Amino acid sequence: MSLDDDLLPFYETGRKDQKFKPMIEQLYGFHQVKFPTPFEGTCWAILTQRNAMQIAKRMKAKLVESYGTSLEIDGITYRAFPEPTKLIEAKEDKLMDVIKNSRRTKYLISAAEAFGDVDEFLRTGKYEDVEAWLDNINGIGSWSASFVMLRSLGRMERLNLDDRWLHQAASKVYGKDLSPEDVHEIADKYGQWQGYWAHYIRAVA
Numbered sequence: 001m002s003l004d005d006d007l008l009p010f011y012e013t014g015r016k017d018q019k020f021k022p023m024i025e026q027l028y029g030f031h032q033v034k035f036p037t038p039f040e041g042t043c044w045a046i047l048t049q050r051n052a053m054q055i056a057k058r059m060k061a062k063l064v065e066s067y068g069t070s071l072e073i074d075g076i077t078y079r080a081f082p083e084p085t086k087l088i089e090a091k092e093d094k095l096m097d098v099i100k101n102s103r104r105t106k107y108l109i110s111a112a113e114a115f116g117d118v119d120e121f122l123r124t125g126k127y128e129d130v131e132a133w134l135d136n137i138n139g140i141g142s143w144s145a146s147f148v149m150l151r152s153l154g155r156m157e158r159l160n161l162d163d164r165w166l167h168q169a170a171s172k173v174y175g176k177d178l179s180p181e182d183v184h185e186i187a188d189k190y191g192q193w194q195g196y197w198a199h200y201i202r203a204v205a
Contacts (some may be wrong), residue, residue, distance in 0.1 A: 003031055005032070007057060014200075017189070020173065021198075030200070041153075042152070043063070046111060057199070068082045110139055131145050146158070157191070157197030171204055
């Protein structure tokens with residue numbers, strides 16, 4: 001739930017930005033809701049690449065049902081996303097039967113093998129090193145690596161400035177057509193909070 005994030009320094013910077021200031025008043029206290037684990041976020045990035053959202057959701061649900069653990073309370077079954085070891089142990093052809101896509105199946109196995117042998121480096125390592133580690137996973141490019149850094153690890157100090165949707169959203173908020181360079185210049189003013197700046201922009205726009 002990101003409730004440990006102290007947003008006061010972010011708000012202090014944002015109130016100096018007259019175009020952004022109304023966003024703070026509208027979303028005051030809004031913290032980012034992250035994926036429970038970076039592995040789940042990485043798998044979601046793989047499932048949503050060039051894929052319709054509803055299809056990706058069905059793939060994920062089937063993956064959880066087939067390889068995740070579950071707990072039943074008062075007649076309600078709660079399911080957890082599978083651990084990397086579960087996908088490592090799965091036969092590729094069996095996983096293929098679940099995902100129905102050979103390329104995504106190979107990407108998921110690659111991600112599981114990577115996350116099966118990693119420690120707190122993801123949360124404490126230098127941003128550039130962690131991003132490069134993610135980018136080295138088969139099927140994870142720069143956009144997906146940035147997505148996992150932001151939405152799974154809560155690393156808010158950077159953002160993917162090649163994100164066209166962010167350019168469109170920021171242009172709407174700032175009332176003019178912004179170039180990637182313009183977005184970079186605005187985001188730089190937010191320092192370690194530029195991820196939150198982008199998150200608020202997206203939420204409002």
